[in-house]
Amino acid sequence: MAAGTALLYDEEMTKYKLLWVDPACKIEVPERLTVSHEALVRTGLAARCVSIAVREATDEEILLVHSEEYLEAVKKTPYMTLEDLMAFTQQYGDVYFHPNIYHCAKLAVGATLQLVDSVMTGRVRNGIALVRPPGHHSQKSAASGFCIFNNVAIGARYAMQKYGAKRVLIVDWDVHHGQGVQYCFEDDPNVLYFSWHRYEHQNFWPNLRESDYDSVGKEKGAGFNINVPWNKVGMENSDYLAVFFHVLLPVAYEFCPDLVLVSAGFDSAIGDPEGKMCATPDIFAHLTHLLMNLAGGKLCAVLEGGYNLTSLAQSVCQTVQTLLGDPAPLPADLGGPCESVLKSIHCVRSAHKQYWSCLKYTADLPASELSAKSLKVAEQKTGNEPEAQEQRSPEEIVWPEPPKRLCPPVRTAVALPEGVACPDACKRCSSAEAPSSLVLNRIRGDFFKESEDKVTLTALCDLIALLERMAKNEVRNGLALVQDVSMAMVCVMQHAPTSLTNRVLLVCVGDGCVPTRITEDGKTLLVHISSTEAQGQKSKHCVPVCLRKGCSDVAGFMQAVLGLLLPLGYEYNPGLVLLVRMPGSGVCESVWQQLAGLLQGLAQGHTLVLMQENETASAGPTASALLGSPAPMLGLLGNLLSEDLEALETLRNTLQADWKLLQHQKVEEA
Numbered sequence: 001m002a003a004g005t006a007l008l009y010d011e012e013m014t015k016y017k018l019l020w021v022d023p024a025c026k027i028e029v030p031e032r033l034t035v036s037h038e039a040l041v042r043t044g045l046a047a048r049c050v051s052i053a054v055r056e057a058t059d060e061e062i063l064l065v066h067s068e069e070y071l072e073a074v075k076k077t078p079y080m081t082l083e084d085l086m087a088f089t090q091q092y093g094d095v096y097f098h099p100n101i102y103h104c105a106k107l108a109v110g111a112t113l114q115l116v117d118s119v120m121t122g123r124v125r126n127g128i129a130l131v132r133p134p135g136h137h138s139q140k141s142a143a144s145g146f147c148i149f150n151n152v153a154i155g156a157r158y159a160m161q162k163y164g165a166k167r168v169l170i171v172d173w174d175v176h177h178g179q180g181v182q183y184c185f186e187d188d189p190n191v192l193y194f195s196w197h198r199y200e201h202q203n204f205w206p207n208l209r210e211s212d213y214d215s216v217g218k219e220k221g222a223g224f225n226i227n228v229p230w231n232k233v234g235m236e237n238s239d240y241l242a243v244f245f246h247v248l249l250p251v252a253y254e255f256c257p258d259l260v261l262v263s264a265g266f267d268s269a270i271g272d273p274e275g276k277m278c279a280t281p282d283i284f285a286h287l288t289h290l291l292m293n294l295a296g297g298k299l300c301a302v303l304e305g306g307y308n309l310t311s312l313a314q315s316v317c318q319t320v321q322t323l324l325g326d327p328a329p330l331p332a333d334l335g336g337p338c339e340s341v342l343k344s345i346h347c348v349r350s351a352h353k354q355y356w357s358c359l360k361y362t363a364d365l366p367a368s369e370l371s372a373k374s375l376k377v378a379e380q381k382t383g384n385e386p387e388a389q390e391q392r393s394p395e396e397i398v399w400p401e402p403p404k405r406l407c408p409p410v411r412t413a414v415a416l417p418e419g420v421a422c423p424d425a426c427k428r429c430s431s432a433e434a435p436s437s438l439v440l441n442r443i444r445g446d447f448f449k450e451s452e453d454k455v456t457l458t459a460l461c462d463l464i465a466l467l468e469r470m471a472k473n474e475v476r477n478g479l480a481l482v483q484d485v486s487m488a489m490v491c492v493m494q495h496a497p498t499s500l501t502n503r504v505l506l507v508c509v510g511d512g513c514v515p516t517r518i519t520e521d522g523k524t525l526l527v528h529i530s531s532t533e534a535q536g537q538k539s540k541h542c543v544p545v546c547l548r549k550g551c552s553d554v555a556g557f558m559q560a561v562l563g564l565l566l567p568l569g570y571e572y573n574p575g576l577v578l579l580v581r582m583p584g585s586g587v588c589e590s591v592w593q594q595l596a597g598l599l600q601g602l603a604q605g606h607t608l609v610l611m612q613e614n615e616t617a618s619a620g621p622t623a624s625a626l627l628g629s630p631a632p633m634l635g636l637l638g639n640l641l642s643e644d645l646e647a648l649e650t651l652r653n654t655l656q657a658d659w660k661l662l663q664h665q666k667v668e669e670a
């Protein structure tokens with residue numbers, strides 16, 4: 001299993017800058033790279049990465065995307081006078097040339113390809129390339145938006161050609177639309193391009209009609225181009241997560257890529273003069289985490305934009321820290337997505353419902369949306385859009401430092417019966433010291449009126465000991481094989497330290513009844529995925545999910561996880577995630593590992609997995625997931641059972657009054 005995070009950086013790429021006056025380009029400065037790299041060095045993150053040298057791209061590599069004429073023209077720029085450079089620049093939009101930019105553009109592409117090499121060969125698991133000039137606006141025969149060569153588009157073609165990658169997912173979280181990438185792959189079903197971007201009904205640069213949600217790709221590529229327009233500024237963390245849960249992740253899992261490239265622009269972060277968004281740098285820790293179990297963990301992040309030097313550096317550090325496997329920060333006080341985003345999400349899901357089975361049950365667009373849209377554009381013509389309210393300048397906007405993300409000395413502790421194998425990296429946790437008599441008596445009091453089963457008692461004490469170490473942040477997560485999961489569940493809820501259990505996300509997988517006293521204590525959100533209709537009453541904190549084919553239904557299970565469990569979990573923001581595999585759940589191993597991987601984005605990674613002691617075969621794979629190994633790819637997901645999809649949709653619509661992050665469409669006013 002590949003391990004390690006690559007870091008590509010070379011100060012040569014800081015050696016070009018704007019040589020004349022151009023307000024549109026002055027924000028693209030060399031300091032963008034230096035502050036990012038210096039932050040990684042200062043925080044000690046750079047030293048934990050595998051440093052990979054950059055190189056110049058060859059002509060052949062650049063020609064994977066660009067035309068010969070364009071390349072030949074750019075080749076002349078190092079020898080141009082200042083006047084010639086300015087004249088040459090005039091033919092393109094919002095970009096500038098410099099005698100050294102051709103050299104730097106080749107290094108940016110070369111760095112990207114070195115990153116793809118090190119990930120595809122397994123030299124590292126994932127990585128980031130800190131490059132400039134950026135790439136996602138540049139086109140076959142044109143420079144655009146500070147971009148000369150399309151780093152990520154060339155990276156995708158290179159991965160398919162040299163490594164036979166079948167399906168490449170490009171996630172573009174930069175605040176601008178990477179039209180260059182869209183044009184490159186719009187008819188290609190092997191590259192799924194996802195981009196969100198500030199749009200404001202075509203009022204924001206690059207002001208393209210084809211940046212809207214209805215550009216879904218062409219011919220064979222129809223369905224493989226996803227545009228999420230931000231029609232307002234000020235988008236927040238909840239808006240970004242809602243788009244991940246209700247648009248990107250369900251489709252990305254259905255697409256099942258064998259490589260993920262991220263056009264990692266950080267102008268979508270708070271304080272940026274271009275984006276004018278309000279999402280905080282720690283959100284990139286979660287966006288990165290949510291992508292890290294795709295493609296067997298093969299993720300290449302390539303820097304695009306980011307013009308506020310403070311939020312850029314913080315966001316880069318958040319991203320790298322997650323790539324390195326450190327616990328994610330708590331997703332602080334998430335609200336729901338705003339009205340404008342709900343409309344965008346609904347429009348995108350509706351435009352793509354014919355291409356992706358996970359979106360099949362998206363309600364049709366309300367008529368009002370279409371008329372509003374045409375009305376909106378009409379409105380622009382007459383210029384009677386609302387007065388742009390006084391905005392504070394980007395420099396005046398302040399936000400808290402991202403929280404420290406401490407790494408407990410032990411990642412995974414396990415309480416297993418003798419002789420059960422699990423990876424060496426796990427720490428076997430038995431309550432060496434005799435369990436405190438207080439706990440012993442309390443446990444005995446609860447469970448052992450009659451028999452005093454020594455073995456079970458000891459096992460439960462081991463469990464409590466593990467949780468006590470988790471509460472002290474000595475241990476990040478844990479796995480226990482127990483004689484009776486229901487009893488163990490109750491024991492955890494009653495005897496685990498309150499710092500962990502004042503808000504527990506309890507995820508039960510498989511048929512079986514969950515002791516009701518657990519769900520009535522108000523400290524638990526229970527999500528129970530099984531094959532049986534809910535017996536107990538549904539409530540805000542008791543969410544039964546029924547899959548008719550049971551937990552062995554990979555597609556149904558994953559959609560329930562991505563579109564329901566994760567939004568609930570992020571909004572609930574628990575101190576502990578208790579993941580319980582009921583006896584005979586029938587859940588398939590790789591889905592179980594995906595679940596154990598994804599849930600670690602919550603509770604600062606404090607996940608406790610409980611399984612029946614006879615599930616010894618699953619102990620190893622589960623422990624691997626808890627140790628941070630990427631879950632195996634699920635393969636192309638089968639079609640979703642329509643009754644399950646419908647039931648899921650109904651459940652979300654019922655619950656969204658209580659859980660705003662479940663909202664994913666502008667339900668037409670009654």
Ligand SMILES: CC(O)(O)CCCCCNCCCN
Nearest residue numbers: 024094134145176205304305
């Ligand atoms: C890589 C990137 O997407 O960040 C490049 C953005 C180019 C923006 C051009 N317009 C700038 C207008 C200045 N107010």
Ligand SMILES: [Zn+2]
Nearest residue numbers: 174175176305
């Ligand atoms: Zn940008």
